[in-house]
Amino acid sequence: MLFKKLFFIYFIFFLTFFNYLKSQEITIISKIDNTIITNIDIEIEKKYLLLLNNNLKSLSEKELFKLSKNSLVREIIKKKEVDKLFLKQNEKIEKSIIENFYKRLGFNKKSELIKFLDKKKINFTNLKEKLVIEALWNQAIYRKFNNKIRIDENLIKKEIINYYKSKDKKYEYNLSEIVVENEKNFNIKKKEIYKYIKKFGFKTAAIKFSKSETSKFGGEIGWIRGTRLSKEIKNKISITNIGQITEPIQTSNGYLFLKLNDKKEIVEKLNLEKELKQQIIFEKNRQLNQFSFNYYKKLKKNTVIYEN
Numbered sequence: 001m002l003f004k005k006l007f008f009i010y011f012i013f014f015l016t017f018f019n020y021l022k023s024q025e026i027t028i029i030s031k032i033d034n035t036i037i038t039n040i041d042i043e044i045e046k047k048y049l050l051l052l053n054n055n056l057k058s059l060s061e062k063e064l065f066k067l068s069k070n071s072l073v074r075e076i077i078k079k080k081e082v083d084k085l086f087l088k089q090n091e092k093i094e095k096s097i098i099e100n101f102y103k104r105l106g107f108n109k110k111s112e113l114i115k116f117l118d119k120k121k122i123n124f125t126n127l128k129e130k131l132v133i134e135a136l137w138n139q140a141i142y143r144k145f146n147n148k149i150r151i152d153e154n155l156i157k158k159e160i161i162n163y164y165k166s167k168d169k170k171y172e173y174n175l176s177e178i179v180v181e182n183e184k185n186f187n188i189k190k191k192e193i194y195k196y197i198k199k200f201g202f203k204t205a206a207i208k209f210s211k212s213e214t215s216k217f218g219g220e221i222g223w224i225r226g227t228r229l230s231k232e233i234k235n236k237i238s239i240t241n242i243g244q245i246t247e248p249i250q251t252s253n254g255y256l257f258l259k260l261n262d263k264k265e266i267v268e269k270l271n272l273e274k275e276l277k278q279q280i281i282f283e284k285n286r287q288l289n290q291f292s293f294n295y296y297k298k299l300k301k302n303t304v305i306y307e308n
Contacts (some may be wrong), residue, residue: 027234028196029069031306032076042068047122048130051105055204067207071216075133076102077299082136086277097135098128104217134213149284156279160272163227170266171226173237174203176219179293180258186255190248193257197245201216202259211254211293219259225266227275228282233258253293 006277030037045068050056056064102113148203164170183189196203203218226234233256236246240260248255 010248013227015162019041027308029308030072030073031304031308033304035076035079037069037072041072044123045069045072046205047120048127049207049216051117051120051122051127052216053203055201055208055218056207058200059204062292063208073305074296075130077303078294079133081299082133082140082302082305083138086136093135094110094128094132097131101131121248139294141288141295144295147289147298148291151280153280156283157272157276160227160270160275160279164270171263172223172266173226173260174262175221176206176259176261177180177212177214177221178202178206178210178219178256179251179254180209182252186248190255194245197203202245213218213289213292216296223277224282225275228279237263253290 010303025039027039028036029042042065046064049068049071057069058066098110098113102108102110105113105116107113107116115225117127119122134258155236180189180191193209197207201258203220204213206212206219208217212219214220229237232249233246236249237260240246240258242260242262244260246260248257251254
């Protein structure tokens with residue numbers, strides 16, 4: 001009788017231990033050139049994406065899995081390029097990247113971020129590597145394409161002056177974006193995006209559909225003055241209520257969906273020198289983002305991606 005009880009106990013223990021090992025089994029999901037993505041990598045990436053956008057909890061496990069995998073593919077392709085250009089990382093730059101990140105999440109100190117990450121079971125070192133890769137990618141794009149940026153200061157100055165001469169009210173807009181590529185059946189894609197936004201919200205849709213660098217932060221652009229927007233975008237926003245989304249705006253490489261989160265009237269007088277300087281910075285960043293978008297597409301096209 002005692003033997004049977006012991007046998008039963010050992011059997012239950014063995015079964016539980018076996019199931020535990022099975023749950024920890026490492027499976028290769030994808031291979032990007034010579035770099036593999038495993039199910040463990042996917043789980044880590046899920047936590048990272050949820051850190052950036054908690055709304056992703058509303059997604060199905062299948063959709064969150066796909067988002068996490070695509071995010072890792074982008075990171076691996078970018079890291080490969082970054083490693084070619086940067087042999088040594090700068091500690092001051094790393095410190096600045098981490099500081100900007102924890103302040104964006106609403107923390108005052110690095111230690112507060114680390115404490116928060118521990119609760120979420122997110123490894124700080126892994127997170128730092130992700131942030132550094134993205135920052136170095138942006139530096140790489142700047143080095144590669146800075147001499148191709150074209151800025152017409154006189155034209156920008158003229159547009160600013162004309163804008164402020166207008167008797168219309170002047171606004172600053174808080175915007176979020178979804179950027180998608182040109183497609184033959186864009187109307188089908190458009191309906192899919194609007195349906196997805198209605199079900200899961202704009203932030204989640206931005207992570208799923210947008211090709212912009214803002215996608216990881218739910219498409220958040222932030223506050224932009226009307227002087228920095230094209231005439232077409234201003235016209236679209238002027239007929240859009242706060243909380244609503246514009247009709248898709250065609251760009252040179254695709255379509256742009258904008259959500260008007262908020263707006264406020266500009267009441268101060270024009271400081272032309274300050275406004276011109278900020279507008280030039282904005283235009284440089286806009287062009288660099290476009291170069292980044294196109295260059296990543298080129299790298300991905302030349303990358304061997306194996307799906308398991």
